[in-house]
Amino acid sequence: MFRSLVIVLQAMxxxxxxxxxxAQVVVIPTAAADEVAFFxxxxxxxxxFVTFAIVFVACGQVLLVALWGVLHRAGKGTVFEPGALxxxxxxxxxxxxxxxxxxxxxxxxxxxxxxxxxxxxxxLGLWMGSGAATLVAAVLACMLLVVRYWHRHAIAQxxxxxxxx
Numbered sequence: 001m002f003r004s005l006v007i008v009l010q011a012m013x014x015x016x017x018x019x020x021x022x023a024q025v026v027v028i029p030t031a032a033a034d035e036v037a038f039f040x041x042x043x044x045x046x047x048x049f050v051t052f053a054i055v056f057v058a059c060g061q062v063l064l065v066a067l068w069g070v071l072h073r074a075g076k077g078t079v080f081e082p083g084a085l086x087x088x089x090x091x092x093x094x095x096x097x098x099x100x101x102x103x104x105x106x107x108x109x110x111x112x113x114x115x116x117x118x119x120x121x122x123x124l125g126l127w128m129g130s131g132a133a134t135l136v137a138a139v140l141a142c143m144l145l146v147v148r149y150w151h152r153h154a155i156a157q158x159x160x161x162x163x164x165x
Contacts, residue, residue, distance in 0.1 A: 002075075003075055006071050006072075006074060006075035007075075009071055010068055010071050010072070013064050013067055013068050013071070014068075016064055017061055017064050017065070020057045020058075020060055020061045020064070021061070023057055024054045024057050024058070028050055028053045028054055028057070029050060032046050032049065032050045032053075033046075038117075039115075039117045041115035042115065044114075044115070045112065045114050048108060049105075052101055052104065052105050052108070055097075055101050056098055056101045056102070059094050059095070059097045059098035059101060060094070060098065062090065062093070062094040062097075063091055063094040063095060063098075065090070066087045066088075066090040066091040066094060067087075067091065069086075069087040069090070070084070070087045070088075070091075073087070080151075080154055080155050080158045081155065082155055084151070084155070085148065085151060085152060085155070088144065088147065088148045088151055089148070091144055092141055092144045092145060092148060095137055095140050095141040095144060096137075096138075096141045098137050099134055099137035099138045099141060102130050102133045102134040102137055103130075103134045105126075105130040106127060106130040106131045106134055109123060109126050109127045109130065110127055
């Protein structure tokens with residue numbers, strides 16, 4: 001049962017990765033073009049926001065690859081070997097990079113004069129939302145650092161136990 005669960009989870013990660021790729025290639029550029037068609041003054045901020053979105057999705061894809069690697073090791077029973085820490089480090093890096101992208105969006109919205117079709121409240125929402133998401137991503141990266149510490153500690157305990165036995 002465990003091996004079949006690993007295979008199902010890996011398949012779901014592969015689908016999520018492909019959905020992210022589709023979003024990067026089709027959805028994000030098309031949505032940006034539609035917004036510019038709806039409100040032409042958005043053309044000045046189209047490239048930065050498309051770039052932010054594509055890089056953010058890429059961070060998510062790197063995280064999915066790291067999770068794939070952890071699942072692969074779980075399926076082989078090698079999660080508690082020193083090489084497994086690399087996947088944890090990759091996950092931490094991906095989440096930290098996503099936090100940097102979100103902080104960049106927050107700063108860009110705050111310091112750039114972005115035209116709006118309405119009263120500007122959507123910019124306030126974008127600024128506050130990206131700020132809150134930055135905080136959440138930073139907290140998640142810190143939690144992953146704790147998980148990495150526990151993981152490293154478990155690897156050390158297993159190595160010690162193997163020496164005793």
